[in-house]
Amino acid sequence: MAANKGDFPVENIRANISLLTDYAPVINLELIIIGLLVGAIFGLIAYGMALVWGVMNIINVAQGAFVILGGYVAFFFTGAMLDLMPGSPRILWIVLSMIVAAFAVGLFALIVFRLVVEKVLEKDLFVSLLATFGVELVMQQSMNQIFTAEERVLDAQLQTFSFLDHMVNIPGSRALGAALGVSAAIILVIVVRYSRFGRAMRATAQNPRAARIMGIDTRQVYERTFALNGAICGVAGSIVAFVYILHPFQGLIYTLRSFVIVILAGVGNIAGVIFAALGLGIYENYAGFVLGPEFQNAMVFIIVPIALLVRSAVLRRKRQYLK
Amino acid sequence: MTNTTRRQWLVAAIGLGIFVLAPWFLPNNMTQLVDLLVFILIALSWDILGGQMGYNSFGNIVFFGVGMYLLASIQVWAGGYSLAVYNSAHGGNLASFMVATPTFVASLLIGLLVVGVVNFLFALIVGSQLLKMRGHYFAIGTLGLGVAAGEFAATMDILGAGSGMNFIQPPRTLELAPLLYFVGLFAVAVLFVLLRWLYSTRFGYVMNAIRDNEDKAEAMGLPTASVKTFAWAIAAFFAAIAGGIYGSSKNFIDPTEVAFSGTTIGVWMLLMALMGGKGTIWGPIVGAVVFQLFKEFFWTFLFGWQRVALGLLIVIIVVFFPEGVMGGLDRLRRALGRAGKTGARA
Numbered sequence: 331m332a333a334n335k336g337d338f339p340v341e342n343i344r345a346n347i348s349l350l351t352d353y354a355p356v357i358n359l360e361l362i363i364i365g366l367l368v369g370a371i372f373g374l375i376a377y378g379m380a381l382v383w384g385v386m387n388i389i390n391v392a393q394g395a396f397v398i399l400g401g402y403v404a405f406f407f408t409g410a411m412l413d414l415m416p417g418s419p420r421i422l423w424i425v426l427s428m429i430v431a432a433f434a435v436g437l438f439a440l441i442v443f444r445l446v447v448e449k450v451l452e453k454d455l456f457v458s459l460l461a462t463f464g465v466e467l468v469m470q471q472s473m474n475q476i477f478t479a480e481e482r483v484l485d486a487q488l489q490t491f492s493f494l495d496h497m498v499n500i501p502g503s504r505a506l507g508a509a510l511g512v513s514a515a516i517i518l519v520i521v522v523r524y525s526r527f528g529r530a531m532r533a534t535a536q537n538p539r540a541a542r543i544m545g546i547d548t549r550q551v552y553e554r555t556f557a558l559n560g561a562i563c564g565v566a567g568s569i570v571a572f573v574y575i576l577h578p579f580q581g582l583i584y585t586l587r588s589f590v591i592v593i594l595a596g597v598g599n600i601a602g603v604i605f606a607a608l609g610l611g612i613y614e615n616y617a618g619f620v621l622g623p624e625f626q627n628a629m630v631f632i633i634v635p636i637a638l639l640v641r642s643a644v645l646r647r648k649r650q651y652l653k
Numbered sequence: 654m655t656n657t658t659r660r661q662w663l664v665a666a667i668g669l670g671i672f673v674l675a676p677w678f679l680p681n682n683m684t685q686l687v688d689l690l691v692f693i694l695i696a697l698s699w700d701i702l703g704g705q706m707g708y709n710s711f712g713n714i715v716f717f718g719v720g721m722y723l724l725a726s727i728q729v730w731a732g733g734y735s736l737a738v739y740n741s742a743h744g745g746n747l748a749s750f751m752v753a754t755p756t757f758v759a760s761l762l763i764g765l766l767v768v769g770v771v772n773f774l775f776a777l778i779v780g781s782q783l784l785k786m787r788g789h790y791f792a793i794g795t796l797g798l799g800v801a802a803g804e805f806a807a808t809m810d811i812l813g814a815g816s817g818m819n820f821i822q823p824p825r826t827l828e829l830a831p832l833l834y835f836v837g838l839f840a841v842a843v844l845f846v847l848l849r850w851l852y853s854t855r856f857g858y859v860m861n862a863i864r865d866n867e868d869k870a871e872a873m874g875l876p877t878a879s880v881k882t883f884a885w886a887i888a889a890f891f892a893a894i895a896g897g898i899y900g901s902s903k904n905f906i907d908p909t910e911v912a913f914s915g916t917t918i919g920v921w922m923l924l925m926a927l928m929g930g931k932g933t934i935w936g937p938i939v940g941a942v943v944f945q946l947f948k949e950f951f952w953t954f955l956f957g958w959q960r961v962a963l964g965l966l967i968v969i970i971v972v973f974f975p976e977g978v979m980g981g982l983d984r985l986r987r988a989l990g991r992a993g994k995t996g997a998r999a
Contacts, residue, residue, distance in 0.1 A: 389789075446972060455792075456709045460927070461971040463967065464964045464968035465964070466964070467960060468968065469964075470964075471960040628808060633797075634798075635797045638790055639783070642785050642790070
């Protein structure tokens with residue numbers, strides 16, 4: 331895949347495209363499936379961000395650090411349990427670690443809310459952006475000091491499933507991660523749709539003042555929303571622990587990814603988050619395959635200004651603007 | 654000249670005097686002093702949009718990074734070398750690329766000017782599109798731009814790709830740090846005088862009108878679109894020069910850690926403006942000085958935990974002192990019963 335020094339790899343791109351269209355169309359299938367699996371995990375994280383953003387008007391930059399924290403909790407919990415009871419089924423502890431991580435990070439998010447977020451609730455979005463960025467920095471660097479910068483992977487010991495004469499390969503860990511992610515998302519959607527708390531949350535998002543008049547304790551709703559978001563991140567982190575790698579500095583990538591997804595879906599459009607996440611997952615896999623893996627991140631982030639410009643151009647025709 | 658303006662120019666003159674003499678008092682801290690001037694430059698230029706116009710940009714780091722890469726490339730070209738050949742050499746091989754002292758100094762000075770002008774034009778183009786968005790969306794869009802710029806730079810082989818790029822070695826007889834220091838000081842002085850003048854013109858008032866209510870400003874027939882773009886272009890000019898100086902002083906460019914480092918310098922610039930008090934001309938300067946002191950203190954005494962302390966500092970400032978030093982002084986002065994005579998606001 332390495333191009334000549336200084337050249338944009340046009341030839342490679344052409345070759346990759348023809349590989350997809352003419353020679354091995356099956357690869358498309360693998361790209362799409364892997365894209366969907368990746369999208370499911372990122373969709374969960376973005377869903378939490380969209381909740382906090384929509385309900386509290388706060389962009390939680392510390393989202394990624396929450397995810398990584400959840401990952402470490404799951405990693406050490408599973409490790410400790412396997413040491414304690416050797417021979418016990420690994421999968422069981424991995425699934426249980428999800429719940430442990432959810433509670434741990436949810437509790438942590440509650441503390442962060444009480445200490446920091448609560449104090450910037452009514453302020454400008456810019457202020458809360460900086461405040462949560464500070465939280466991210468503190469968490470990231472503390473984790474670096476405590477857990478060291480060593481890359482850690484929780485080995486799920488699952489085989490890779492191959493289909494169609496080894497043309498399509500799906501790693502078992504990703505499939506498990508996506509399955510767990512989707513089930514967590516379903517529980518989440520049910521909570522937001524049908525529970526009393528979910529209704530209070532949606533009412534607060536629509537109009538906090540009216541919600542207060544109707545007797546909803548909006549401060550409590552904010553607090554619970556943030557804690558719920560923490561729990562979501564914990565779950566996502568426990569999945570990240572065995573699907574990808576854990577590293578203290580990786581957090582910001584998750585923040586930015588979920589950011590891109592929420593922007594693509596449009597703020598306030600919580601249902602759209604899932605579709606945007608799946609779409610982005612497929613898109614980035616294609617971009618990575620066609621242009622080369624080193625372009626994958628760049629292609630994801632360039633989407634942000636482009637999506638915003640397109641949406642503002644559409645709005646301008648209606649004499650409105652993004653604000 | 655009113656009493657307040659005279660006092661302000663006096664303070665500025667004393668400040669300039671201190672800065673001119675600083676290298677003789679702190680000869681061992683030249684790198685930190687150059688950093689300080691770079692910080693003042695980026696904080697002041699960030700405040701043009703962030704403080705005076707109400708557009709919080711996370712994207713000024715793009716100009717900072719582009720300026721850095723461009724200056725490095727100009728200096729390589731000035732030495733008569735090909736960029737691709739230069740960047741494919743690594744380690745000890747870099748020492749074989751030599752330039753004479755006059756060429757080096759000339760390429761640095763002219764290069765900085767070119768870098769500023771190029772980024773000025775670049776900001777005109779990017780800004781004409783991005784500044785159509787308002788408020789949070791502008792902040793987010795520029796954030797995306799900054800991250801994407803770093804990722805793209807990390808893929809370009811001609812710029813050394815992910816492993817970054819070195820500035821060409823300065824000639825052995827040349828003392829680079831003092832040169833960069835006085836170039837930076839000159840740029841700060843120019844920016845300060847320019848902004849003092851700019852904020853007192855109609856252009857400055859239009860910027861403030863945009864901050865206060867853009868719809869009304871537009872309805873009044875003010876040229877909001879061109880003022881916004883032009884203001885960003887001025888900021889880009891100085892941010893790029895700051896980037897060039899910073900890179901030259903560090904001698905090494907990493908695409909995501911140094912040049913387009915949205916999470917360190919990209920955030921520091923607005924943090925410094927916030928710390929000093931945004932929307933004032935003295936705020937970003939005071940903020941940069943205080944920030945640099947804190948940073949050096951943390952880096953010296955809190956081995957390993959310095960970045961944690963920095964994060965805590967951010968949270969504390971943002972949550973408890975969002976008005977910054979100048980805002981605090983203002984409040985103090987008012988509490989002392991001298992309301993109305995505030996000299997802090999420019």
